[in-house]
Amino acid sequence: xxxxxxxxxxxxxxxxxxxxxxxxxxxxxxxxxxxxxxxxxxxxxxxxxxxxxxxxxxxxxxxxxxxxxxxxxxxx
Numbered sequence: 001x002x003x004x005x006x007x008x009x010x011x012x013x014x015x016x017x018x019x020x021x022x023x024x025x026x027x028x029x030x031x032x033x034x035x036x037x038x039x040x041x042x043x044x045x046x047x048x049x050x051x052x053x054x055x056x057x058x059x060x061x062x063x064x065x066x067x068x069x070x071x072x073x074x075x076x
Contacts, residue, residue, distance in 0.1 A: 031062075035071060038064070 034053065041049040054064045063074040 031073075035064070035073070039071070 038050050038053040057064055061076045063076055065072045065074065
Protein backbone atom coordinates (compact mmCIF):
# COMPACT_ATOMS: atom_id res chain seq x y z
CA UNK A 1 0.00 0.00 0.00
CA UNK A 2 2.86 2.34 0.70
CA UNK A 3 4.02 1.93 -2.91
CA UNK A 4 0.52 2.75 -4.10
CA UNK A 5 0.46 5.98 -2.16
CA UNK A 6 3.96 7.04 -3.15
CA UNK A 7 3.88 5.69 -6.72
CA UNK A 8 0.35 6.72 -7.70
CA UNK A 9 -0.56 9.58 -5.41
CA UNK A 10 2.90 10.92 -4.51
CA UNK A 11 2.21 10.66 -0.77
CA UNK A 12 5.11 9.44 1.35
CA UNK A 13 4.25 7.62 4.55
CA UNK A 14 6.40 8.37 7.57
CA UNK A 15 6.91 6.04 10.52
CA UNK A 16 4.23 7.88 12.50
CA UNK A 17 1.65 7.06 9.81
CA UNK A 18 2.71 3.43 9.52
CA UNK A 19 2.15 3.02 13.26
CA UNK A 20 -1.04 5.11 13.50
CA UNK A 21 -4.31 3.16 13.24
CA UNK A 22 -6.33 6.24 12.21
CA UNK A 23 -3.83 7.12 9.49
CA UNK A 24 -3.84 3.51 8.29
CA UNK A 25 -7.63 3.66 8.07
CA UNK A 26 -7.43 6.79 5.91
CA UNK A 27 -4.84 5.08 3.74
CA UNK A 28 -7.06 2.03 3.30
CA UNK A 29 -9.82 4.44 2.29
CA UNK A 30 -7.62 5.81 -0.48
CA UNK A 31 -7.05 2.33 -1.83
CA UNK A 32 -10.78 1.66 -1.72
CA UNK A 33 -11.38 4.90 -3.60
CA UNK A 34 -9.06 3.80 -6.42
CA UNK A 35 -10.90 0.49 -6.65
CA UNK A 36 -14.25 2.30 -6.74
CA UNK A 37 -13.01 4.44 -9.62
CA UNK A 38 -12.02 1.31 -11.50
CA UNK A 39 -15.43 -0.24 -10.89
CA UNK A 40 -17.17 2.97 -12.06
CA UNK A 41 -15.14 2.85 -15.27
CA UNK A 42 -16.15 -0.77 -15.82
CA UNK A 43 -19.83 0.02 -15.26
CA UNK A 44 -19.75 2.78 -17.87
CA UNK A 45 -17.95 0.30 -20.14
CA UNK A 46 -14.75 2.36 -20.22
CA UNK A 47 -12.60 -0.72 -20.22
CA UNK A 48 -9.52 1.22 -21.29
CA UNK A 49 -9.62 3.29 -18.09
CA UNK A 50 -10.44 0.25 -15.94
CA UNK A 51 -7.57 -1.71 -17.47
CA UNK A 52 -5.18 1.23 -17.01
CA UNK A 53 -6.04 1.38 -13.29
CA UNK A 54 -5.64 -2.39 -12.95
CA UNK A 55 -2.32 -2.33 -14.82
CA UNK A 56 -0.95 0.54 -12.75
CA UNK A 57 -1.92 -1.23 -9.54
CA UNK A 58 -0.22 -4.39 -10.86
CA UNK A 59 2.98 -2.40 -11.43
CA UNK A 60 2.80 -1.48 -7.74
CA UNK A 61 2.35 -5.09 -6.64
CA UNK A 62 -1.41 -5.00 -6.17
CA UNK A 63 -3.19 -7.64 -8.24
CA UNK A 64 -6.88 -7.23 -9.03
CA UNK A 65 -8.84 -10.34 -9.95
CA UNK A 66 -12.39 -9.82 -11.15
CA UNK A 67 -14.77 -12.45 -9.79
CA UNK A 68 -18.56 -12.88 -9.93
CA UNK A 69 -18.63 -11.57 -6.34
CA UNK A 70 -16.61 -8.47 -7.19
CA UNK A 71 -12.92 -7.67 -7.41
CA UNK A 72 -10.46 -9.57 -5.24
CA UNK A 73 -7.28 -7.76 -4.22
CA UNK A 74 -3.97 -9.57 -3.68
CA UNK A 75 -0.69 -8.04 -2.63
CA UNK A 76 2.36 -9.55 -4.28
